[in-house]
Amino acid sequence: MPISDDALDTIFRTARTHKHWESAPLSSAILMAIYDLMRWGPTSANCSPARIVFVVSRLAKERLKPHLLPDNVEKTMSAPATAIIGYALDFARYIPFLYPHDPDANSWFDDAAVAERTAVRNGSLQGGYFIIAVRALGLDCGPMSGFDNEGVDREFFRDGRVKSNFLCNIGYGDPKALHPRRPRLSFDQACRTI
Amino acid sequence: MPISDDALDTIFRTARTHKHWESAPLSSAILMAIYDLMRWGPTSANCSPARIVFVVSRLAKERLKPHLLPDNVEKTMSAPATAIIGYALDFARYIPFLYPHDPDANSWFDDAAVAERTAVRNGSLQGGYFIIAVRALGLDCGPMSGFDNEGVDREFFRDGRVKSNFLCNIGYGDPKALHPRRPRLSFDQACRTI
Numbered sequence: 001m002p003i004s005d006d007a008l009d010t011i012f013r014t015a016r017t018h019k020h021w022e023s024a025p026l027s028s029a030i031l032m033a034i035y036d037l038m039r040w041g042p043t044s045a046n047c048s049p050a051r052i053v054f055v056v057s058r059l060a061k062e063r064l065k066p067h068l069l070p071d072n073v074e075k076t077m078s079a080p081a082t083a084i085i086g087y088a089l090d091f092a093r094y095i096p097f098l099y100p101h102d103p104d105a106n107s108w109f110d111d112a113a114v115a116e117r118t119a120v121r122n123g124s125l126q127g128g129y130f131i132i133a134v135r136a137l138g139l140d141c142g143p144m145s146g147f148d149n150e151g152v153d154r155e156f157f158r159d160g161r162v163k164s165n166f167l168c169n170i171g172y173g174d175p176k177a178l179h180p181r182r183p184r185l186s187f188d189q190a191c192r193t194i
Numbered sequence: 195m196p197i198s199d200d201a202l203d204t205i206f207r208t209a210r211t212h213k214h215w216e217s218a219p220l221s222s223a224i225l226m227a228i229y230d231l232m233r234w235g236p237t238s239a240n241c242s243p244a245r246i247v248f249v250v251s252r253l254a255k256e257r258l259k260p261h262l263l264p265d266n267v268e269k270t271m272s273a274p275a276t277a278i279i280g281y282a283l284d285f286a287r288y289i290p291f292l293y294p295h296d297p298d299a300n301s302w303f304d305d306a307a308v309a310e311r312t313a314v315r316n317g318s319l320q321g322g323y324f325i326i327a328v329r330a331l332g333l334d335c336g337p338m339s340g341f342d343n344e345g346v347d348r349e350f351f352r353d354g355r356v357k358s359n360f361l362c363n364i365g366y367g368d369p370k371a372l373h374p375r376r377p378r379l380s381f382d383q384a385c386r387t388i
Contacts, residue, residue, distance in 0.1 A: 002332040003201035010197050011205070011330065012234045012323070032381050039378040040206045042325065044339040044360075046376045052385040060388040094383070098376060121339070121359065124315050128322020129206070131236065136205065138196040145238040145315070165315065166238075182240045182292060184233040187226050189288070191246040194254040 011135050016181065018140040018173025019075040025056070026080045026139075026171065034133045034170075041129035043122040045105055046098040049091035050126035051162045053084040063155050064167075069146035072167075079142070079169035084152060085130060086162040087123025089116060123165055130168065140173035205329045210375065212334040212367025213269040219250070220274045220333075220365065228327050228364075235323035237316040239299055240292040243285035244320035245356045247278040257349050258361075263340035266361075273336070273363035278346060279324060280356040281317025283310060317359055324362065334367035 002008075009015075031054050039048065055064050061077055064084075068076055076082050092115060095106035109115040127143075134141040144167045152164040196202075203209075225248050233242065249258050255271055258278075262270055270276050286309060289300035303309040321337075328335040338361045346358045 001204070003197065003204050003330050007197035007201040008231060008330060010195065012231045012327065015234065017236050028387060031385075031387060035381050035385050037202060037206045039384070040209065041322065042211050042337055046378075048379050048384070050384065054385065054387040056387055094379060098379070100376070101373075118339070120314060121318050124318030125322040125325070127315075128235065128319040129326065131319070132323065132326050133206065136197045136202060143236055145312070179295075182294070184240075185242050185288060185292070187229050190233070190242070190244065191225075191229050191248065193222060193225060193248040193250055 010138070011132050015135045016140070016173070016175070016178050018142045018169070018178070020174040020177035021075075021079050021169070021171040022174070023078070024080065024172070030137065030139070031081065033137055034130065037133035037136060038126060038129040041126060043125060044118055045095065045108065047091050047095065047118060047122055048098055048126070049087045049119040049123045050130070051086045051088050052130070053086070053156050055082040055084060056080070064152070067148040067151035067155065072144050072146045075142060076144070076167070076169055080171040081169070083130070083168045083170060084156055084164055085123070085127045085166050085168060086157060086164045087119040088162050089119055090161045091115070091119055120165070127165060134168070134170055139170055142169035142173070143167070144169070204332070205326050209329045210334070210367070210369075210372050212336045212363070212365070212372070214368040214371035215269075215273050215363070215365040216368065217272070218274065218366070224331065224333070225275065227331055228324065231327035231330060232320060232323040235320060237319060238312055239289065239302065241285050241289065241303075241312060241316055242292055242320070243281045243313040243317045244324070245280045245282050246324070247280070247350050249276045249278060250274070258346070261342040261345035261349065266338050266340045269336060270338070270361070270363055274365040275363070277324065277362045277364060278350055278358055279317070279321045279360050279362060280351060280358045281313040282356050283313055284355045285309070285313055314359070321359060328362070328364055333364055336363035336367070337361070338363070
């Protein structure tokens, strides 16, 4: 059964990237609920490489601030939470738990280049699940690539096993502050059927 | 407003990766409906690099077959449609249309390494949107990384401007053929709040 027309609007058709936020904080429960949805999305060999830091406190926001592009500072500092979506290079250590029916599956990722490619692809897929999960719960988000990845990694992922992918502000956005929506490519521009 | 509990089940909590398919073909309209949902998901500078080939005909399936890992042959050949989810390396040529308020934005991607990194990250995010869109429409999917990317690129993206990312079988799956669901990482294993 398809989900309802309203639900399709909420997760895709009328969802917008937000920059202006209601100031009320988000509960820990809602942050856990986002993860509890997104984690069910599929990944290669169930490898689940996404790692998330929810930056919520003023102190943690100040640690993030110097690594943001100027255009991204105000919207990030004013968001109730900013998720750093990263990917674990060492995700294979969980494979015996995540893919228990094949005891050798973690060896598929012994090659560091294969592991990194797998982590980037699947960590980004999970980033897509994250964005949809936020919206499905009635929240708004504002994903961003405009920041210094190496600086964020030094500050938040000091052991070098996780790399930052993108940032995503989360909260309840102000729809009155939105610009007109940008266009998208048509089916014929992006797809073909053979 | 959050979407309904049933809708959360459909797109995340009870959705499963399928391998056994009902044989009825899918209409062109449903393939267009999938794209018409997923295209609204956000990407960096609205760059929208995903490109999709819907492999539907017997002839096109036979062209795909030699590039599949053995484990992926039967489920792919029997699926009503298999999407090749690719990313365009030359996505920036559409930026003046997609991001019209900044006439210089396409120059952000002049560096081929930056363009490729942007295409991989955002094309994979769009892959996540694709999977959710398929499920939101009441269909099932079976995404796969197990194939020869270079072989698929030679066969389906001959001009070299698009690279394959992953494959995704689409149809109505047989729930009786599913194995027990694999576990996922807990919040504490994958996330922290600071």
